[in-house]
Amino acid sequence: MKKQILHVDVNNAFLSWTAIEMLKKGSKIDIREIPAIIGGDESKRSGIVLAKSMKAKECGVKTAETIYQAKIKCPGLKVFPSDYKIYKKYSDNLYNLLLQYTDKIERFSIDECFLDMTEYLMKDTLYNKAKEISKRVKEELKFTVNIGVANNKLLAKMASDFTKPDKIHTLYKEEIPKKMWPLPVSELFMLGKKTVPKLYNLQIKTIGDLAHTNKDFLEKKFGKHGIMMWEYSNGIDNSEVNYKEEKPKGIGNSVTLPENITNIKKIEEILLALAEQVTFRLRRYNMKANTVNVQLRTNDFKDTSHQGKLLIETSTTKEIYQKAKELLSQMYKSGTPIRLIGLRVDGLTEEGENQLSFFKNEENEKQEKLDKVIDELKNKYGYNSITRAGKMNVGNILKLKD
DNA sequence: TCTGGGGTCCTAGGACCC
């Protein structure tokens, strides 16, 4: 049976949501109507564009470029900070509205959902459902969405990306040659800035060119990725809408430092803060990790990482931090200016499925109890209400969220 | 120009085993 899929994509999500929040608080201006962006903080060296208004887009402002660059293109551009707490709230509002149409919803990101409507159409058409959803979101939630209407996820996603904002597009099989093939290959999902130039060198410039390229040739050139791009360009995608809540496979946090650092003790302090943050999230999922990964970015934007396995999976701040410190000492070349430090844990298992729990010793149990007490305080009074002695002086570098 | 932060998946090469 043919799948009936919708892809719902919030238009300029962060900017729209910030605009609504500002209006609610009495702001006289709607930042959707002026050249404006949501951006990072240039003084913290994280000054990139996260979202832009239509007026900013008309100036040529692009997502992920530097704010500096955006201001050159668009003098008088207004910059507003992001607030993930607010975004989560609006994202949940959208999800709850969509739940009234199907329970088979995949939250693809904070502002995108796939809906499997196959069993929920009755007499109505998929397109009419899209119209109804679009109208209700606008009226009830005060922002607009693009909706892609198709028979698989890939085509629905491509369709929602056509023209914006507040549009519904279909992309059925017979529409592929007319609607998708003329587009530049760079528009195809999963073709990024490394692959596109390679395709251009092969004279593959449009999605249609790619669709008509020999599949085996692409496989030889690009491996699995080659097969995937051929299938996508021909509108082939058999993946299911993954509506079940998934546990994460890894959890990581990283920070770009306001200034480069070369002092290993300082790096360790930041690793401790990151270990606290990462394990706090890990414990919230009731999970443990068996692999620790430390990432460093140097001043010239070179990334290096080292990972190591733990003998026994853990979720304690202390053990993760100790492993991280060990990895750091293996990889850090004294005197190298460091721009970014990251810590992530992988190999996650749910609490209770750990086979080696009888290895628990007194020290470990003591740490687990300590972490639990700290977590409860953080949950009650906010993440920054309690902090470890070792990282007191880095608390203001890491902007940790409550 | 001066470049975020959170993820997932893939690949190549090395270690090790039979």
Place this chain on the structure above:
DNA sequence: TCTGGGGTCCTAGGACCC
């Protein structure tokens, strides 16, 4: 001496997404 073939696991790095 002069070198297989297959398999698994691990790691570092990279590509891509939003």
